Amino acid sequence: MPTIKSSYLGNLRTTSEHIQSGTSILTDAPVDNNGKGEKFSPTDLVCSALGSCMVTIMGIVAERNQVSLEGLTWEVTKIMQASPRKIQEIIVDFHWENPVTDTAMIQKLMNAAKTCPVALSLDPAIKQTINFNF
Incomplete structure (x- = not known):
């Protein structure tokens, strides 16, 4: 189906x-x-999916460890290559107002993010720059 x-x-x-x-x-x-740019473009959705997938997997790890991700936000920057037109780089900047202080847990969350299904599915030619600002 x-x-x-x-x-x-x-x-x-x-x-x-x-x-x-x-x-x-x-x-x-x-x-x-040649478009109106009034909605997400298909490539915007790909980039947005990377950030959302990373946080979803981080959320699974956090819940398993009784950690709250409250206050976690992220920004995604898409960099396009001109010829051929394709995504060249996706930059994800994470910000967390009140992160946990357990460095081992922080490392688990960062590892979870970097191994989310979208990150692993993207062509290796697409540079993924991930910044954890916490």
Whole structure:
């Protein structure tokens, strides 16, 4: 059974529905690639998925160890290569207002992030720069 059902809406816009939950997302081509840039671009979603996947796996490890990730935020920067047009680098900057003080737990969380399924699935040619600011 499919996971996602998608359709082209015209004007470089798509819609995708997550079948199990019924939630939808729209994408637009970015302004620098003939689009409106009014929604996430497909490459924005790839980059966003990296950060979200990292935190999801960190969350699993944190819950297993009775650690709260409250106050954890992140920013993602996408760097595109011009020719051929593709993602060149994804930078994820994590910030944690009140991190745990256990250095072993911090290391576990960082290792979990770096081995999330999206990080492991991306082409090795895409540079992943991960900064843990805590």
